[in-house]
Amino acid sequence: MTPTFELPLHPALVHLPLGLAAAMPLLILLVLGMRSLREGGGGFLLSFAQVLVLGGAIASLRTGEEAEEIAEEVVSHDLIHEHEELAEQFTVLAGLTLLSLLAAAVVQHKGIGGTRAATGTLAVGLGLSILTAGQGVRTGHEGGELVFEHGAGVNRSKTP
Numbered sequence: 001m002t003p004t005f006e007l008p009l010h011p012a013l014v015h016l017p018l019g020l021a022a023a024m025p026l027l028i029l030l031v032l033g034m035r036s037l038r039e040g041g042g043g044f045l046l047s048f049a050q051v052l053v054l055g056g057a058i059a060s061l062r063t064g065e066e067a068e069e070i071a072e073e074v075v076s077h078d079l080i081h082e083h084e085e086l087a088e089q090f091t092v093l094a095g096l097t098l099l100s101l102l103a104a105a106v107v108q109h110k111g112i113g114g115t116r117a118a119t120g121t122l123a124v125g126l127g128l129s130i131l132t133a134g135q136g137v138r139t140g141h142e143g144g145e146l147v148f149e150h151g152a153g154v155n156r157s158k159t160p
Contacts, residue, residue, distance in 0.1 A: 008063065010063035016056040018136045018137075020056070021132050024053065024132070028126045028129055031045075032119065032126070040108075041108075042108070043101060043104045043118070046104070047098065053132070057090055057091040061084075061088065074151045079145075079150060083142040083143055083146055090138075093132040097131075100128050103124075104121035
């Protein structure tokens with residue numbers, strides 16, 4: 001007998017990009033504060049972590065579209081659409097953060113502009129990561145409200 005999975009994938013996936021996005025500003029501060037990381041491969045490590053944020057955000061968007069049909073059985077389309085818009089903004093910010101961290105990694109690796117340039121590009125990445133984390137909090141809060149206040153994802157067709 002093949003097991004069937006009735007739970008949507010979206011609630012499980014969203015935690016990776018949201019949690020990692022919240023940690024990214026701290027990771028960037030760590031790299032900024034440690035000369036060996038700032039001058040070494042810290043920028044590439046940060047870029048890899050941000051790839052996970054962006055990849056998780058994209059996967060969450062895709063699975064959210066699938067979960068939308070289930071949620072619309074109990075929640076208005078407008079509330080779901082608002083959450084989706086916030087998630088799209090989170091994804092764009094995650095992408096911009098990745099670009100800035102990749103630029104910082106290249107500046108570090110190639111030694112372009114010296115230490116000031118490396119620190120400056122990481123500072124831009126820090127600012128964008130803070131915006132991304134804040135957007136992640138907003139998006140996650142809206143998603144939580146859909147579930148816990150409005151009952152999204154609750155299958156009312158099953159009887160106990």
